[in-house]
Amino acid sequence: xxxxxxDSAPVARERLQVLLAxxxxxxGGTDLVSVLQEEILAVIGKHVKLDRDKVQIKLDRGxxxxxxxxxxxxxxxxxxxxxxGG
Amino acid sequence: MMAxxxxxxxxxxxxxxxxxxxxxxxxxxxxxxxxxxxxxxVGLRNLDLVMGAERRVVFDLINVxxxxxxxxxxxxxxxxxxxxxxxxxxxxxxxEALTPEGVERVIGELREKFDWIICDSPAGIExxxxxxxxxxxxxxxxxxxxxxxxxxxxxxxxLLDSKTAKAENGxxxxxxxxxxxxxxxxxxxxxxxxxxxxLEILSIPLLGIIPESQEVLRASNLGSPVTLSNPASAPAxxxxxxxxxxxxxxxxxxxxxxxxxxxxxxxxxxxxxx
Numbered sequence: 001x002x003x004x005x006x007d008s009a010p011v012a013r014e015r016l017q018v019l020l021a022x023x024x025x026x027x028g029g030t031d032l033v034s035v036l037q038e039e040i041l042a043v044i045g046k047h048v049k050l051d052r053d054k055v056q057i058k059l060d061r062g063x064x065x066x067x068x069x070x071x072x073x074x075x076x077x078x079x080x081x082x083x084x085g086g
Numbered sequence: 087m088m089a090x091x092x093x094x095x096x097x098x099x100x101x102x103x104x105x106x107x108x109x110x111x112x113x114x115x116x117x118x119x120x121x122x123x124x125x126x127x128v129g130l131r132n133l134d135l136v137m138g139a140e141r142r143v144v145f146d147l148i149n150v151x152x153x154x155x156x157x158x159x160x161x162x163x164x165x166x167x168x169x170x171x172x173x174x175x176x177x178x179x180x181x182e183a184l185t186p187e188g189v190e191r192v193i194g195e196l197r198e199k200f201d202w203i204i205c206d207s208p209a210g211i212e213x214x215x216x217x218x219x220x221x222x223x224x225x226x227x228x229x230x231x232x233x234x235x236x237x238x239x240x241x242x243x244x245l246l247d248s249k250t251a252k253a254e255n256g257x258x259x260x261x262x263x264x265x266x267x268x269x270x271x272x273x274x275x276x277x278x279x280x281x282x283x284x285l286e287i288l289s290i291p292l293l294g295i296i297p298e299s300q301e302v303l304r305a306s307n308l309g310s311p312v313t314l315s316n317p318a319s320a321p322a323x324x325x326x327x328x329x330x331x332x333x334x335x336x337x338x339x340x341x342x343x344x345x346x347x348x349x350x351x352x353x354x355x356x357x358x359x360x
Contacts, residue, residue: 008303008308011309019141023177026177055159058144059143061140061142
């Protein structure tokens with residue numbers, strides 16, 4: 001208990017390092033994750049009509065990797081494919 | 087239940103607004119209420135860090151105010167409590183992006199989704215602070231027992247009674263005093279303003295007294311509201327009681343006692359809980 005309680009400062013240090021690395025990148029205008037997010041949505045938008053309400057984006061800025069999860073609801077895709085095939 | 091919009095404000099910085107927003111929000115959620123904590127400190131957000139959600143911010147309050155994102159896309163659900171959510175502030179924009187109409191619309195949408203909307207005000211008395219308080223149904227005034235903090239709280243009370251939608255409609259704004267960073271030993275030695283003096287000067291009812299504690303620092307290191315990181319600790323219990331009073335429960339206020347930490351107590355780590 002006594003030893004477990006000491007471990008909060010290293011946690012704080014690690015959280016700050018990850019956060020600040022991402023924030024400094026963002027100030028320079030090169031936040032890769034944001035760029036990816038915009039461009040992926042633009043590409044999808046070229047092929048199907050995107051309803052922004054039906055897009056859920058989840059992000060976890062980490063070290064060494066970040067994860068970007070884009071959940072797009074595309075109701076008309078199957079029908080569009082069927083028409084295309086026929 | 088009608089949704090309650092509560093602003094956590096103080097005028098002065100560093101008195102514990104963000105800590106208190108996180109802890110009160112979490113305590114209400116732990117009691118089963120559905121809660122959103124909203125960061126109004128545009129440009130210098132920190133509530134995300136204290137809530138431990140800093141890695142997961144995609145959209146923010148400004149994006150929603152300006153219509154670039156929908157509210158559900160910007161809300162971050164807490165990983166520990168499913169009935170607790172965060173609406174983060176923008177880190178890159180400035181306060182001018184907060185328009186009164188936009189804020190009113192967002193608060194209206196939040197009222198439909200949550201029982202409690204706890205707004206963390208930025209320090210100061212300018213746009214960010216007045217925007218945070220404008221639609222409040224009640225205010226928690228965070229104050230330290232120290233002259234400059236009490237003076238700034240008095241100033242904020244004046245704004246709550248004049249610049250809010252409630253005030254403009256001729257209604258009274260319910261205000262609650264939350265005395266934070268209370269050091270019982272220093273109070274006993276007469277080095278801090280007495281609680282009754284602060285109450286007399288500000289003349290608003292007391293919501294709670296939160297003792298100064300290393301548990302608060304530990305909680306922010308871990309990115310967890312103190313009521314979640316150590317519910318048995320003195321500040322967590324004080325926040326949990328304050329949250330119940332906010333709900334209207336009548337609970338007697340306990341004034342933190344100066345505790346002499348014995349050598350034995352230290353040995354067994356009891357000092358850490360105090």
